[in-house]
Amino acid sequence: MSKxxxxxxxxxxxxxxxxxxxxxxxxxxxxxxxxxxxxxxxxTSKEEKVEKKSLExxxxxxxxxxxxxxxxxxxVVEKAGETFTIYESGEILGGGLSVWTGESxxxxxDAEGNFHITNANQLKWMADKIINGEKNFGGITVFLxxxxxxxxxxxxxxxxxxxxxxxxxxxxxxxxKDEKAQNEVKEEIVQEPNTTYENLKGxxxxxxxxxxxxxxxxxxxxxxxxxxxxxxxxxVQNLSVQNSFIKGNNSxxxxxxxxxxxxxxxxxxxxxxxGVNKIGGAVGNTVSASTLSxxxxxxxxxxxxxxxxxxxxxxxxxxxxxxxxxxxxVEGKKFVxxxxxxxxxxxNVLSNTNTGNIKGQDSVGGIIGYSQATVEQSVNEGxxxxxxxxxxxxxxxxxxxxxxxxxNKGNVTGKNNIGGxxxxxxxxxTSTYNRGDIEASLSKAGGVVGQNSKDSFVYSSYxxxxxTSKGSxxxxxxxxxxxxxxxxxxxxxxxxxxxxxxxxxKSEEELKNIVDQIGEDxxxxxxxxxDGYPILNWQ
Numbered sequence: 179m180s181k182x183x184x185x186x187x188x189x190x191x192x193x194x195x196x197x198x199x200x201x202x203x204x205x206x207x208x209x210x211x212x213x214x215x216x217x218x219x220x221x222t223s224k225e226e227k228v229e230k231k232s233l234e235x236x237x238x239x240x241x242x243x244x245x246x247x248x249x250x251x252x253x254v255v256e257k258a259g260e261t262f263t264i265y266e267s268g269e270i271l272g273g274g275l276s277v278w279t280g281e282s283x284x285x286x287x288d289a290e291g292n293f294h295i296t297n298a299n300q301l302k303w304m305a306d307k308i309i310n311g312e313k314n315f316g317g318i319t320v321f322l323x324x325x326x327x328x329x330x331x332x333x334x335x336x337x338x339x340x341x342x343x344x345x346x347x348x349x350x351x352x353x354x355k356d357e358k359a360q361n362e363v364k365e366e367i368v369q370e371p372n373t374t375y376e377n378l379k380g381x382x383x384x385x386x387x388x389x390x391x392x393x394x395x396x397x398x399x400x401x402x403x404x405x406x407x408x409x410x411x412x413x414v415q416n417l418s419v420q421n422s423f424i425k426g427n428n429s430x431x432x433x434x435x436x437x438x439x440x441x442x443x444x445x446x447x448x449x450x451x452x453g454v455n456k457i458g459g460a461v462g463n464t465v466s467a468s469t470l471s472x473x474x475x476x477x478x479x480x481x482x483x484x485x486x487x488x489x490x491x492x493x494x495x496x497x498x499x500x501x502x503x504x505x506x507x508v509e510g511k512k513f514v515x516x517x518x519x520x521x522x523x524x525x526n527v528l529s530n531t532n533t534g535n536i537k538g539q540d541s542v543g544g545i546i547g548y549s550q551a552t553v554e555q556s557v558n559e560g561x562x563x564x565x566x567x568x569x570x571x572x573x574x575x576x577x578x579x580x581x582x583x584x585x586n587k588g589n590v591t592g593k594n595n596i597g598g599x600x601x602x603x604x605x606x607x608t609s610t611y612n613r614g615d616i617e618a619s620l621s622k623a624g625g626v627v628g629q630n631s632k633d634s635f636v637y638s639s640y641x642x643x644x645x646t647s648k649g650s651x652x653x654x655x656x657x658x659x660x661x662x663x664x665x666x667x668x669x670x671x672x673x674x675x676x677x678x679x680x681x682x683x684k685s686e687e688e689l690k691n692i693v694d695q696i697g698e699d700x701x702x703x704x705x706x707x708x709d710g711y712p713i714l715n716w717q
Contacts, residue, residue: 233266240264248277249331251421252393263325263391267421267448271325271391278328278394280341282306292319298326301392304346308381311348315383315412322390322417330396330423338423343395345426345435347408348379378436380409387417387444395422395432402428403435404453405462410434410441418445419460428455429462431490432478437464440471446506447476457482458490458519459506465494471501475534478506485519486510487547488534496524499551505533513547514538515573516560523578525551537563541573543601544588548574553581555716562590567601569628570614579605583699583714587613589643593620595628595656598641603627603660608637609699609714621649622656625667634660638697640689642668642711652676653683664696 233251237244242257251266254275263271278298285293285300293315295301304320307313329340385407397404404426406419410433419432429435430453432446446460456463459475475488485492488504504516513519516532520541530553532544541547544558549572558570567573570586586598595601598612612625622628625641636654645651652658653667653675666684675683684692690710693700700712707713 230266230268233264236266236268236270237264240270246275248275248327249329251331252327265393265421269391269420269447271418273323273325273390275325275327278302278326278341287318291317292321294321294323295326296323298328301326305344308346308379309344309348311379314379315381318383319386320383321386322388322392325390326392328392328394328396328422330394330421332423338396338398340394340396343397343406345397345399345404345408346381346406347403347435349401378403378409380411380436380438381407381414382412382439384413384415385417386415389416389418391418391420393419393421395419395424397422397424397426399426401426402430403462404429405431405433405435407434409436409438411438413440413442414444415440415442416444418447419449420445420447422449424449424451426453426462428453429492430456430482431458431461431463433460435462437461437468437470437490440469441473442469443472445474445476446478447474449478450481451478452481454483456485456492456519457510458487458492459504459508461490463492463494464490464497464499466496468494468497470497470499473502475502475504475506480506480508482510484510484512485547486514486538487518488516488532488536489518489530491519493518493521493525493551495522497521498526498528499530500526500528501530503531503533507535507537509537511538512540513573514542514564515547516544516558517556518546520548521546521551523550527551527553528555530556531559532557533559535561535563538568538573539565540567541601542568542592543571543573544569544586545571545584546573548572548576549581550576550579552579554583555714556581556584558586558588560588562588564592564596564601566593567595567628568592569597569601570599570612570616571610572600573602575600575603575605575607577604580608581606581610582608583610583716585611585613585714589614589616591617591619593618594622596623596647597628597656598625598643598645599627599639601628602631603629603634603636604631606635606637607639608635609697610639611712611714612639612641612643613708613711615644616646616651618647618649618651618656621647621651623647623649623651624656625653625671626665627655627658629657630655630660630662632659636660636662636665638663638699639665640667640692640696640712641671642689643671645672650676652679654679666692666696 246254283299542564596618
């Protein structure tokens with residue numbers, strides 16, 4: 179073969195090799211793309227799980243016959259001789275639906291002097307009586323006999339449409355400037371049981387919701403004390419407020435702006451609640467000796483500046499706040515919590531749970547942002563994000579406060595004083611545990627507390643979550659100036675071990691079997707509820 183022929187064959191071989199290499203590269207690229215696509219379904223399937231079904235699909239799965247469809251997102255359905263109201267949000271309510279026309283219809287009391295609301299216009303009549311100071315319904319029970327839709331909706335551009343609702347609160351005239359006349363007015367106000375020193379008139383009776391819902395509430399005001407009820411000084415029970423838009427200045431909540439009475443067994447769901455200070459998913463501001471019990475906040479968006487909470491923004495002294503649950507997102511600046519933004523001395527906070535994501539700048543907690551209360555059997559599973567003084571349960575646990583028999587499983591991130599249970603502890607922590615990861619971008623991160631202050635105590639607590647910080651950090655307390663007793667952390671949760679904490683460091687096996695050392699509030703995790711780590715005896 180000639181040399182020229184050999185050269186041609188070599189060129190052909192090189193061409194074939196190049197083609198093979200290119201084909202291999204193409205196949206590899208396609209394979210990688212296919213591989214990547216096969217990895218995506220974990221997130222895609224997750225999105226599909228939370229993707230909301232259409233109203234038609236919900237009704238189809240529920241069964242029954244559509245009798246009315248007053249709005250695109252709601253249908254009244256009859257099934258097996260019973261009537262149900264079904265919303266596109268997924269809520270299925272027992273009973274029919276009355277849509278507000280924007281008018282008012284007078285109610286006539288029954289033989290006992292009580293009232294029964296059978297349509298939306300009658301609710302407006304009740305509201306007008308309170309707003310105008312004509313009737314406070316003291317000694318009267320008002321029964322809600324049907325679900326009500328006040329008509330508010332958000333269009334595709336994000337604009338809220340529908341009739342505006344005026345919060346049920348009466349604002350009395352301003353006090354006169356003359357001191358003598360002012361005192362006379364104050365004396366008159368004090369004699370009326372439905373007024374406060376803030377010169378308000380409110381609802382003094384019992385509002386029995388009968389497990390019905392009021393939906394589509396649209397409040398847009400620059401005044402304080404805004405909500406369905408502006409001011410409750412009686413009892414509101416067994417009521418849901420849903421798919422609503424509540425905006426005010428200070429003391430804003432879907433059910434009540436201000437509560438001096440009792441809110442019991444109530445639910446707020448799929449609402450947007452916004453304002454400045456004292457903003458809550460259900461109640462903006464609740465004062466001394468009032469009660470919040472079995473209140474549930476579901477998938478609401480709650481936004482304010484200071485004192486912002488998933489259930490209530492601001493809680494005064496000696497309030498009972500029990501068995502409340504929040505799955506709503508909460509965002510504010512200072513004093514931000516999954517249940518309450520701030521809670522003062524003498525309050526009992528028992529069996530509350532947060533699963534919503536909570537975001538703020540200072541004093542941020544899964545249960546309470548700033549607490550002087552007694553907190554027991556409370557749980558956080560939401561993620562907490564705050565710049566300073568932030569904890570899985572409490573942002574700042576202040577003097578005379580006590581948190582016990584509670585735990586956190588959410589991740590907590592921030593800058594300074596970041597803790598699995600408490601950001602800054604100035605009081606007592608007993609029988610708590612943390613399973614979430616804790617991260618401070620600057621300093622003082624701890625598995626239980628970011629900073630344990632002087633004369634403060636941590637007893638019988640443990641941590642398994644990873645703890646990281648650019649500054650000081652530790653398995654229990656990022657900075658400790660108080661006392662830590664019978665408290666332990668998993669040996670893999672920190673990269674470095676601080677002097678004096680070696681006896682707190684335990685292996686996985688040791689920590690799972692540490693019940694005898696850690697206290698009587700714990701039991702072995704025999705049913706694997708907590709990955710084998712000790713659980714509290716009430717779990």
